[in-house]
Each structure stands twice: as C-alpha cells, then as structure tokens.
Amino acid sequence: MMLYIKNMVCSRCKMVVKSEFEKLGLHTISVELGEIELESEISDEQRKELLQRLHLLGFDLIDDKKSKTIEKIKNIIIDLVHQKNNDLKENLSEYLSKNLHQDYNSLSNLFSEVEGTTIEKYFINLKIEKVKELIIYNEMSLTEIAYSLNYSTVAHLSKQFKKVTGFTPTYFKQLKIKKRKQIENL
Known part of the structure; x- marks a missing residue:
C-alpha cells in the first residue's frame, strides 16, 4: 500500500x-x-x-490525485536542489516529464492552478533559499555556490538572487539578521 x-x-x-x-x-x-x-x-x-x-x-x-502530483513535483525539485542539482543535464521541464511520466504542460498548468506560482518560480525560490543557506554557512565562495547549484555564472546567480530577495549576495552576507524561509512555506 x-x-x-x-x-x-x-x-x-x-x-x-x-x-x-x-x-x-x-x-x-x-x-x-x-x-x-x-x-x-x-x-x-x-x-x-x-x-x-x-x-x-x-x-x-x-488523498486526491492533484495533490499527489503537486507533492511529487515539489519533492523532485527539492531533491534536485538539495541533492543533485549539478547532475541536471537537461531542462527542468524535461526532467520532470521524464520522472513523472507526464506531459510538462499539464504538470505546469496543474501546479500553477493549485500553487498560484509557476514550477520555474518555485524552483528558483528553492535555489535562492539554498544559496542563502550556503552563504550563512560561509564555507563556500560565490563561485563555488554558483557551480554547486548549476548556475552558468556568478553574475547569473547574483542577478537572480537580487531579483528574488532585493539584495545582492554580498550584501546579504553582511546582514546581521539573515532571513531564510522554510521549504514548506515556499
């Protein structure tokens, strides 16, 4: 069962x-x-x-099919960001379609309808929360963080970070109070 x-x-x-x-x-x-x-x-x-x-x-x-599908999408993305992001060798849409054996358009429409955000925005928000976590740990440079989360460049990571948080990664690192969101609240 x-x-x-x-x-x-x-x-x-x-x-x-x-x-x-x-x-x-x-x-x-x-x-x-x-x-x-x-x-x-x-x-x-x-x-x-x-x-x-x-x-x-x-x-x-x-219990319902829609919720199960949404939860599967979220869990695949969470696993991807936290465990194997650097292993992603294809588009997120292809990755999800392959892993869930469903058409990406139907997955995307369902996710947006139920969650009020796109799969892509959810993925980006998770990645930014992971970046915050890694910045707080202060064990990796931004270059290493960008590489570990499959960003093409540090500039791309910085641009996305600022778009989501309103801060540059460097400024965030200097903040006394670092606000992170819990995954289930994204």
Missing part, C-alpha cells in the same frame, strides 16, 4: 515519519520524500491515529 505525505522535504523528515509508522506497528517497505510504501493495508483506526501524529509534526496525508 502506498501513502502520500505532504511536507516531507528532507532526509530528517523521512526518519521522523518512518519512526511514527514504526511506533504504530506499521511496517514500511520504502520511505521516500512524500511517499511511504507499506507491507499491508492499514485500518481506519490506524489511519486516524497516524493522521493525528503526522499533524503534530507538520505533515499530512494526501
């Missing part, structure tokens, strides 16, 4: 959600971003208890 979970955005989320399933005695086959495969069906009572536990942790079960 497959269950789809909203707001699973990182490996820690996977660990927390898996732990909650185990506490309820539900055995998982696999745990991926936004998806849990169980060995067997769950009862209505287990589902109700699971929902309560997930809500307390900021997660939710997804």
